[in-house]
Amino acid sequence: MIDVNWAGGDVTRAGGTRARRGAGTPAGSAEGVPAGAADAGTEMEIPAAARMGTAAEIVATVARSLRRERERAGISLTELARRAGVAKSTLSQLESGSGNPSLETLWALGVALRVPLARLVDPPRRGVQLIRAGEGAAMRTEGAEYSAVMLAACPPGARRDLYRVRAQPGAPYVARPHVAGTVEHLILCTGRALAGPEDEAVGLGPGDYLLYPGDVPHVFDALEPDTTAVIVMEDT
Amino acid sequence: MIDVNWAGGDVTRAGGTRARRGAGTPAGSAEGVPAGAADAGTEMEIPAAARMGTAAEIVATVARSLRRERERAGISLTELARRAGVAKSTLSQLESGSGNPSLETLWALGVALRVPLARLVDPPRRGVQLIRAGEGAAMRTEGAEYSAVMLAACPPGARRDLYRVRAQPGAPYVARPHVAGTVEHLILCTGRALAGPEDEAVGLGPGDYLLYPGDVPHVFDALEPDTTAVIVMEDT
DNA sequence: TATTCATGTTCACTATGATGAACGCACATG
DNA sequence: CATGTGCGTTCATCATAGTGAACATGAATA
Numbered sequence: 147m148i149d150v151n152w153a154g155g156d157v158t159r160a161g162g163t164r165a166r167r168g169a170g171t172p173a174g175s176a177e178g179v180p181a182g183a184a185d186a187g188t189e190m191e192i193p194a195a196a197r198m199g200t201a202a203e204i205v206a207t208v209a210r211s212l213r214r215e216r217e218r219a220g221i222s223l224t225e226l227a228r229r230a231g232v233a234k235s236t237l238s239q240l241e242s243g244s245g246n247p248s249l250e251t252l253w254a255l256g257v258a259l260r261v262p263l264a265r266l267v268d269p270p271r272r273g274v275q276l277i278r279a280g281e282g283a284a285m286r287t288e289g290a291e292y293s294a295v296m297l298a299a300c301p302p303g304a305r306r307d308l309y310r311v312r313a314q315p316g317a318p319y320v321a322r323p324h325v326a327g328t329v330e331h332l333i334l335c336t337g338r339a340l341a342g343p344e345d346e347a348v349g350l351g352p353g354d355y356l357l358y359p360g361d362v363p364h365v366f367d368a369l370e371p372d373t374t375a376v377i378v379m380e381d382t
Numbered sequence: 383m384i385d386v387n388w389a390g391g392d393v394t395r396a397g398g399t400r401a402r403r404g405a406g407t408p409a410g411s412a413e414g415v416p417a418g419a420a421d422a423g424t425e426m427e428i429p430a431a432a433r434m435g436t437a438a439e440i441v442a443t444v445a446r447s448l449r450r451e452r453e454r455a456g457i458s459l460t461e462l463a464r465r466a467g468v469a470k471s472t473l474s475q476l477e478s479g480s481g482n483p484s485l486e487t488l489w490a491l492g493v494a495l496r497v498p499l500a501r502l503v504d505p506p507r508r509g510v511q512l513i514r515a516g517e518g519a520a521m522r523t524e525g526a527e528y529s530a531v532m533l534a535a536c537p538p539g540a541r542r543d544l545y546r547v548r549a550q551p552g553a554p555y556v557a558r559p560h561v562a563g564t565v566e567h568l569i570l571c572t573g574r575a576l577a578g579p580e581d582e583a584v585g586l587g588p589g590d591y592l593l594y595p596g597d598v599p600h601v602f603d604a605l606e607p608d609t610t611a612v613i614v615m616e617d618t
Numbered sequence: 619t620a621t622t623c624a625t626g627t628t629c630a631c632t633a634t635g636a637t638g639a640a641c642g643c644a645c646a647t648g
Numbered sequence: 649c650a651t652g653t654g655c656g657t658t659c660a661t662c663a664t665a666g667t668g669a670a671c672a673t674g675a676a677t678a
Contacts, residue, residue, distance in 0.1 A: 201486040208485060223656060233637050238657060246484045248635070248665075249444060249503075250437040264500035267485075279589025308567055308614060310589060331544055333612050335571030336588075352572075353515025353546060353610065374589065376569050376612045378544060459626060469667050474627060484635075484665070 204267060208252070209243035211266040215259045216241075230258035292319035292366060294377070309377040311366065313339065318367035320344065321360075328360035329380050337373025341366045440503060444488070445479035447502040451495045452477075466494035528555035528602060530613070545613040547602065549575065554603035556580065557596075564596035566615050573609025577602045 216226050227237040231254055239245040240255075247255075256263050277295075292313040313319065318340070332341055334350040342348045342356055344363040350356060358364060360379060452462050463473040467490055475481040476491075483491075492499050513531075528549040549555065554576070568577055570586040578584045578592055580599040586592060594600060596615060 201489050204485060204489045222654080224654075234656075235638080235658075236636050239635090242657090246486050246635070248482045248484050249440060249488065250482050251636080252485065253437050253440045262500075263503045264498075267499045277591040279587060308569075310569055310591060312589075333544075333546055333571075335569075335610065335612070351515060353548070355513040355546060374571065376571070378614060458624080460624075470626075471628075471668080472666050475665090478627090482665070487666080 205246060206243045208247070208266055209241055212255060213241045215261050215266070219259055226255070226258055230254040307379045309379065311375045311377055313366060313368035313373050314371055315368050318365050320363060320365050323362050324360045324379070330358055330360040330364070331378040331380065332356045333376045335374040335376060337368060337370040339366060339368050339373050339375065441482060442479045444483070444502055445477055448491060449477045451497050451502070455495055462491070462494055466490040543615045545615065547611045547613055549602060549604035549609050550607055551604050554601050556599060556601050559598050560596045560615070564615060564617050566594055566596040566600070566613055568592045569612045571610040571612060573604060573606040575602060575604050575609050575611065
């Protein structure tokens with residue numbers, strides 16, 4: 147999930163660079179996040195700085211996004227600037243990655259381009275991918291009653307993971323609360339199960355759909371052999 | 383999907399207001415989008431300004447988000463500012479809605495708060511919900527071979543719809559291309575089907591997972607009776 | 619009670635984002 | 649060929665974002 151991508155600690159904001167005012171300015175890269183400064187409550191230790199990028203990178207990312215979305219819309223730099231109510235020179239700078247736009251400027255550009263800010267700050271990706279039944283790295287409980295395969299991890303900027311689950315009757319799977327704000331969409335495919343928040347679990351049959359908070363203890367208890375389900379875990 | 387939320391036309395960027403510099407400055411509200419100024423190429427005419435918010439509103443939204451996320455993290459304004467490498471006075475201003483932060487400043491704050499920018503610019507919501515098999519408004523093809531129920535529509539800021547599908551052999555379901563950038567995650571639950579992009583459809587069995595672009599013509603052809611699947615349609 | 623420390627807010631100043639104008643280039647038209 | 653129009657880039661200037669310091673307040677401690 148999103149949160150596992152984050153490590154604790156401080157970040158120093160990059161000094162902005164005015165390229166047109168000539169060189170000699172300190173490089174705009176952030177100092178990164180101290181790798182050892184994880185919070186006490188963090189479940190995992192990850193190499194932090196490698197995962198988070200820098201302030202300079204977000205500026206470059208937005209630059210690429212602006213150009214990409216503008217070309218996608220098939221309009222000129224001049225026209226986009228006009229629509230957004232922004233100076234041509236400003237947009238030229240932003241697209242070249244030599245600016246550091248304000249929130250209002252970004253907003254105006256997003257509106258003119260008809261894309262949400264999320265897409266500007268965090269570009270997408272794509273391709274065709276097949277994972278067969280039985281394939282994929284499965285997470286299992288000790289008695290192997292419960293097995294979950296993550297099919298699609300949360301890409302940057304999105305807020306969901308997609309799992310295929312297969313479980314046998316026996317020990318119910320009790321999940322600790324996930325990060326605050328997490329919800330889970332569960333679709334039961336085959337078999338029967340008791341699922342949902344620990345204190346309000348619901349009996350489900352094939353085709354049933356349940357939405358519940360994932361930031362409280364929740365269970366998945368298979369009532370029949372080879373009970374299968376799809377879970378979309380979403381960080382709201 | 384996301385795209386339908388946007389109307390065409392120009393936006394005038396708000397003149398930033400520095401509240402602490404006293405009154406006499408023109409109000410910081412955007413002039414809004416001229417409702418009548420739709421592009422010639424615009425598919426829809428919608429009451430534009432009512433749907434899009436204003437630059438001043440995004441600033442207020444971010445202000446609320448910063449305070450919410452900081453309180454959620456249980457740290458003081460002073461501590462967050464320190465972690466982000468931002469002046470206390472800057473953060474105080476931003477949280478009070480009287481600022482207009484730069485991208486780098488927002489980035490640094492997001493890193494320090496461990497939340498993506500998307501969550502800062504577009505807050506979430508939640509609840510518990512159950513939809514039984516057979517319930518829910520189903521979209522059907524003419525011969526009723528293919529039936530899809532939307533379980534969870536795309537909330538603002540997220541980019542996915544969640545469907546439960548049930549189909550019979552017979553007429554294959556051919557979907558027109560969705561909005562550019564759409565991908566579909568398909569998990570086959572029961573039965574067998576041929577699915578994916580029209581020119582590279584794949585045979586799938588129970589538990590198989592397929593990811594493919596949804597912005598090209600794609601098919602779902604049930605090969606056995608009562609074939610069921612879950613589809614997560616995502617706008618990347 | 620006085621002192622210290624932490625909090626968040628306000629202030630004067632500096633650095634920088636955004637501006638309009640000028641520039642250079644390519645293309646279309648008379 | 650000369651002119652006009654559109655494109656994107658660069659420049660000097662102005663408005664404002666961000667800064668560090670001062671300020672006001674509340675809580676804890678000696």
